Amino acid sequence: MSKCVALFKSIHEVLKIEELLNNSGIFCDIIPLPRDVSKSCGMGVVFLCRDVEKVKETGERNNLKINYIYTLKEGQFDLLL
Amino acid sequence: MLYLDNSATSFPKPPCVLKAIEEYLLTIGASSGRSGHKPALKAGKMVFSCREKLARLFNIEDSSRVIFTSGATESLNIALQGFLKEGDEVVITSLEHNSVIRPLRYLEKEKSIKINILQSDPQGVITDTEFKNKITDKIKLIIINHASNVIGSVIPLEKVRNFKRNALLLVDAAQSAGIIPIDVEKDGIDLLAFTGHKGLMGVTGTGGLYIREGVDIRPMKFGGTGSISDNEEQPNFYPDRMESGTLNTTGLAGLKASLDFISETGIENILAHKIALSRYLIEALQSIDEIILYGSSSPENRLPVFSINIKNRDPAEIGFILDRKFDIYVRVGLHCSPVAHKTIGTFPKGTIRLSAGYFNTTEDMDFLIKSLEDIIKEKKSF
Numbered sequence: 001m002s003k004c005v006a007l008f009k010s011i012h013e014v015l016k017i018e019e020l021l022n023n024s025g026i027f028c029d030i031i032p033l034p035r036d037v038s039k040s041c042g043m044g045v046v047f048l049c050r051d052v053e054k055v056k057e058t059g060e061r062n063n064l065k066i067n068y069i070y071t072l073k074e075g076q077f078d079l080l081l
Numbered sequence: 082m083l084y085l086d087n088s089a090t091s092f093p094k095p096p097c098v099l100k101a102i103e104e105y106l107l108t109i110g111a112s113s114g115r116s117g118h119k120p121a122l123k124a125g126k127m128v129f130s131c132r133e134k135l136a137r138l139f140n141i142e143d144s145s146r147v148i149f150t151s152g153a154t155e156s157l158n159i160a161l162q163g164f165l166k167e168g169d170e171v172v173i174t175s176l177e178h179n180s181v182i183r184p185l186r187y188l189e190k191e192k193s194i195k196i197n198i199l200q201s202d203p204q205g206v207i208t209d210t211e212f213k214n215k216i217t218d219k220i221k222l223i224i225i226n227h228a229s230n231v232i233g234s235v236i237p238l239e240k241v242r243n244f245k246r247n248a249l250l251l252v253d254a255a256q257s258a259g260i261i262p263i264d265v266e267k268d269g270i271d272l273l274a275f276t277g278h279k280g281l282m283g284v285t286g287t288g289g290l291y292i293r294e295g296v297d298i299r300p301m302k303f304g305g306t307g308s309i310s311d312n313e314e315q316p317n318f319y320p321d322r323m324e325s326g327t328l329n330t331t332g333l334a335g336l337k338a339s340l341d342f343i344s345e346t347g348i349e350n351i352l353a354h355k356i357a358l359s360r361y362l363i364e365a366l367q368s369i370d371e372i373i374l375y376g377s378s379s380p381e382n383r384l385p386v387f388s389i390n391i392k393n394r395d396p397a398e399i400g401f402i403l404d405r406k407f408d409i410y411v412r413v414g415l416h417c418s419p420v421a422h423k424t425i426g427t428f429p430k431g432t433i434r435l436s437a438g439y440f441n442t443t444e445d446m447d448f449l450i451k452s453l454e455d456i457i458k459e460k461k462s463f
Contacts, residue, residue: 009309009316010308010316010319010320010321011113011114011125011307011308012129012144012145012319012320012321013145015125015126015129016129016144016145019129030117030122031117032116032117039309040308040309041114041307041308041309041321042117042307042308042310043117063143
């Protein structure tokens with residue numbers, strides 16, 4: 001199953017969305033990001049791409065701005081949004 | 082021994098605080114918000130959870146607006162020095178602690194700010210007329226000592242809110258947080274300064290400041306935050322903007338545990354216990370003719386913090402005997418609040434302050450009263 005990574009400005013927002021997604025039963029994990037991808041706190045939230053709309057919705061509902069979403073395949077990050 | 086200096090710092094701490102600190106130091110140890118390894122993430126989650134618990138306690142919608150500091154003094158300094166500009170006018174109460182008075186006196190010299198004082202009566206009550214007359218349209222910031230560290234009186238924040246006009250409200254909750262329910266929305270609070278080691282029952286070196294969204298506060302510290310590390314400018318987002326440098330994760334592990342303890346115990350039960358202790362102690366103190374009790378003699382709307390003196394005896398002498406002979410630990414003198422002592426008429430000699438905590442009992446109060454009676458019967462030792 002393909003994986004996506006969401007980027008936020010702060011580790012606070014990363015931890016907040018991780019908690020919200022976990023509470024909603026949406027699989028996710030926090031991963032460190034390579035420097036050329038990282039735009040802020042150096043960490044991202046990885047999740048299954050099939051949940052991308054749910055992740056965006058959770059972010060919007062809780063005032064957590066997703067700066068970028070990448071797809072992640074075999075260590076390769078490609079900008080999705 | 083009997084510890085009655087909870088206004089300085091609460092003692093003992095709930096056992097879960099010690100356990101949480103031990104667990105953090107033994108099994109996590111890492112710094113939060115920096116590296117991406119497992120212990121660092123655990124530390125980050127612990128700090129995040131502590132922030133969320135504080136936000137819930139004070140009804141703060143966005144926990145990122147709670148920033149961690151070393152205590153209420155640092156929080157108040159950030160708020161006052163970071164908000165006030167040249168020539169601004171402020172209102173304070175005549176019960177403030179030096180942690181408000183001293184930064185303001187500094188700003189009076191450095192930035193020509195003007196300080197107006199809401200005069201409290203000796204019982205800790207400020208009249209509506211006083212609020213109405215002193216809080217004019219020119220006032221930028223109102224600073225309220227929520228609960229007095231000298232006489233335990235509490236200022237009703239919902240009342241202050243009615244007189245706010247254009248000003249922002251900064252509440253010094255050093256004594257009240259964790260004991261008296263605080264709701265930043267209901268109470269109209271824009272800035273809330275608190276400490277983690279008094280009513281919140283955590284350890285020293287912890288505290289925080291809530292900054293309402295849209296309120297512009299200049300950071301007091303600039304530096305590493307673990308975010309936008311390629312940028313030489315300070316981040317503009319919270320909490321990173323206000324939290325440069327490594328956080329006191331050890332202390333925050335303890336604070337997180339003490340917040341759980343408060344939530345499980347129920348803040349209303351903590352307050353009820355303290356009112357019961359106040360009622361018991363007031364009655365006992367009033368039954369002794371030689372004791373002068375300052376402030377309100379009502380057990381309601383107050384903390385179990387009492388200033389007393391024994392007629393014709395020096396407070397320092399009484400504090401010394403309580404310590405050496407009875408192992409009762411109190412604080413005598415001016416309690417870093419000369420203005421409050423002027424308000425109650427005990428400046429410059431001060432008082433003997435008895436401040437009870439959640440773990441004190443009525444038996445403790447009996448022991449205190451018996452010891453004071455013994456001292457009254459004794460000759461002066463100074």
